Amino acid sequence: MQRNIENFDVVVIGGGPAGSTSSTILAMQNHRVLLLDRDTFPRYQIGESLLPATIHGICKILGLSEEINKAGFVRKLGGTFRWGTNPTPWTFNFSTASTISAPKAYAYQVERAKFDNLLLRNAIHNGVEVRERHAVTSLVFEDGRVCGVDFVDADGKPKRALAKYVIDASGHQSKVYHHVGERIYSNFFQNLALFGYFENGERFPPPRDGNIFCAAFSEGWFWYIPLSPTLTSVGAVVGKEHAELLKGGYEQAMNHFIASCPEISRLLSNATRVTEGMYGQLRVRKDWSYTNEKFWAPGVVLIGDAACFIDPVFSSGVHLATYSALLTARSINSILIDGMDETLCFGEFEKRYRREFRNFYEFLTAFYDMHQNEDSYFWRARKVLHSEKSIEEAFVTLVAGGSSLYDEDQLVDTENIEKIKQELHELENPEADAAPYFGAEKDAFLDVLVQEATQIQTQASVGARRGDEQPLFEGGLIPSADGLRWRAASSAALAAGD
Ligand SMILES: Cc1cc2nc3c(=O)[nH]c(=O)nc-3n(C[C@H](O)[C@H](O)[C@H](O)COP(=O)(O)OP(=O)(O)OC[C@H]3O[C@@H](n4cnc5c(N)ncnc54)[C@H](O)[C@@H]3O)c2cc1C
Numbered sequence: 185m186q187r188n189i190e191n192f193d194v195v196v197i198g199g200g201p202a203g204s205t206s207s208t209i210l211a212m213q214n215h216r217v218l219l220l221d222r223d224t225f226p227r228y229q230i231g232e233s234l235l236p237a238t239i240h241g242i243c244k245i246l247g248l249s250e251e252i253n254k255a256g257f258v259r260k261l262g263g264t265f266r267w268g269t270n271p272t273p274w275t276f277n278f279s280t281a282s283t284i285s286a287p288k289a290y291a292y293q294v295e296r297a298k299f300d301n302l303l304l305r306n307a308i309h310n311g312v313e314v315r316e317r318h319a320v321t322s323l324v325f326e327d328g329r330v331c332g333v334d335f336v337d338a339d340g341k342p343k344r345a346l347a348k349y350v351i352d353a354s355g356h357q358s359k360v361y362h363h364v365g366e367r368i369y370s371n372f373f374q375n376l377a378l379f380g381y382f383e384n385g386e387r388f389p390p391p392r393d394g395n396i397f398c399a400a401f402s403e404g405w406f407w408y409i410p411l412s413p414t415l416t417s418v419g420a421v422v423g424k425e426h427a428e429l430l431k432g433g434y435e436q437a438m439n440h441f442i443a444s445c446p447e448i449s450r451l452l453s454n455a456t457r458v459t460e461g462m463y464g465q466l467r468v469r470k471d472w473s474y475t476n477e478k479f480w481a482p483g484v485v486l487i488g489d490a491a492c493f494i495d496p497v498f499s500s501g502v503h504l505a506t507y508s509a510l511l512t513a514r515s516i517n518s519i520l521i522d523g524m525d526e527t528l529c530f531g532e533f534e535k536r537y538r539r540e541f542r543n544f545y546e547f548l549t550a551f552y553d554m555h556q557n558e559d560s561y562f563w564r565a566r567k568v569l570h571s572e573k574s575i576e577e578a579f580v581t582l583v584a585g586g587s588s589l590y591d592e593d594q595l596v597d598t599e600n601i602e603k604i605k606q607e608l609h610e611l612e613n614p615e616a617d618a619a620p621y622f623g624a625e626k627d628a629f630l631d632v633l634v635q636e637a638t639q640i641q642t643q644a645s646v647g648a649r650r651g652d653e654q655p656l657f658e659g660g661l662i663p664s665a666d667g668l669r670w671r672a673a674s675s676a677a678l679a680a681g682d
Contacts, residue, residue, distance in 0.1 A: 187343055187344040188343050189345070190218070192313075194218075195218045197352050197360070199316070200489075201303055202508060203353035203509070204303040204307040208303075209513035212668065217313065220319070221316050225297075230296065230377075231501045232294055233291075235291050235500070235585035236584045237585030238502055240288040242506040245668075255299075257298075258410050259290050259394045262279075263395055263397075263499075263583070265399075267551075268400070276579060277580070293410055317337075320335045321334050322334045324344060330481065331483055332346035349484070353487050353509070361476055361486055364486050365476050366476070369472070375472050377421045377496075379468075380467070381463035382418055384455045384456065386454070394410060396408070401448075404441075406418065406420050406448045416452075418442075418448065422441065438466055474493055475541065482526070487505065498582075498583045503585040507540060508533075510667070511532075514529075522669060529661070532657070532661045565583075654673060655673045660673075
């Protein structure tokens with residue numbers, strides 16, 4: 185077939201948060217980047233509750249802080265839960281984490297159509313060539329290495345773009361991830377979500393009125409996310425054994441779930457479901473939690489939901505998508521500009537990304553044990569982070585996207601970096617044993633993650649320390665001062681860590 189061929193430094197598949205973040209950071213370093221999305225923006229997407237690490241870290245790097253602050257999104261100071269054995273709802277505030285400075289102790293609840301569109305327009309503003317209604321059909325290979333993509337343009341014409349690297353940021357529906365490795369589904373999180381939108385749902389009194397509310401009920405749990413003073417995103421997450429209920433129609437199933445959850449019934453007692461426009465339908469998502477066995481192969485990298493996805497109870501999706509985008513752009517910048525080794529850079533990307541994913545995964549397996557009270561969850565967060573902090577603070581640090589904050593000064597954005605460095609040393613716990621938390625499941629999914637935990641233990645046992653001047657992994661890399669590339673840890677810094 186005759187194809188029109190173009191050349192770029194990098195081709196990015198998908199214009200969600202992962203695709204627009206990675207492409208913008210690459211364009212900031214003057215690479216020629218083509219981003220293809222099959223949809224037309226603004227487009228609908230689920231995943232509306234964000235974490236402070238995204239707002240104050242990634243959006244700042246992207247130069248979007250002011251625009252995001254002016255966009256009118258609902259301010260989220262934390263989360264409120266009706267969970268575990270405690271019948272009374274309890275609340276966590278981001279301000280509890282000492283690593284987050286008081287003025288930054290919030291995130292936003294966003295309409296994703298609006299938020300993703302802001303990120304994509306910002307990519308264009310930074311020089312990314314964005315083409316909407318362009319669907320990638322396959323990868324192009326040369327000598328076993330990925331060297332481009334085939335796609336169909338907005339007029340249905342087949343085209344080809346060649347590049348030094350292809351980033352797959354096309355989400356859970358990726359058509360090309362299997363070229364990198366197998367997608368391994370979790371045996372533990374086998375749920376489905378049924379969700380829709382309501383007008384005039386009740387609000388908690390301030391300052392909790394912008395919080396996400398998660399309420400457990402007999403068949404699962406609900407999210408309740410205020411998107412404006414009147415619009416609320418409401419979703420029921422239930423085990424796949426309840427899928428039968430959907431056969432009677434989504435509306436009937438939703439009404440059944442709402443009736444089973446007294447807190448959500450009360451909040452929605454005067455509300456009406458939106459039945460028109462972008463929010464007018466009830467939707468279902470299955471294919472719950474998974475990770476790819478590998479995140480990169482020669483010439484191609486998986487980021488965001490194309491690489492891995494975890495149950496949304498702590499709103500980690502956009503955080504993981506944008507964090508992995510930063511790590512991958514940093515790697516490609518270092519390879520193309522500084523001539524650094526591809527295996528070293530992508531190895532660093534993959535280890536850091538898996539570590540962040542694992543932190544959420546480990547903690548969530550415990551959180552799903554609904555028989556515990558919140559003190560137990562707090563304790564589990566503390567173990568996951570190997571933290572000596574107060575239990576409540578460790579919990580909030582984790583669910584703020586804060587475990588990555590310890591490794592990424594660029595995501596921290598606090599006035600008090602020295603204090604954090606000090607805490608990093610306290611965080612080291614050579615006795616800490618991550619392995620028992622994997623004991624509950626012996627599936628292949630966790631085996632992959634155990635490798636990463638073992639590396640951390642090895643690192644701890646030889647006395648290496650984490651920190652912005654120390655590699656996170658033995659022989660690993662550290663972020664450059666501007667955060668846009670990697671650099672080797674200096675021998676002086678390594679010696680200081682001995
Ligand atoms: C029920 C549920 C609730 C969630 N709640 C939250 C939450 O509260 N907070 C949170 O942070 N996260 C949440 N998430 C997760 C969040 O939705 C995702 O993690 C996030 O959208 C991932 O971003 P991404 O950029 O990787 O992919 P996406 O946002 O999915 O973007 C992928 C893009 O790729 C494009 N694309 C796909 N295929 C092709 C192709 N062949 N060619 C070209 N373009 C293509 C698509 O059009 C799309 O625009 C939730 C997820 C679910 C399922």
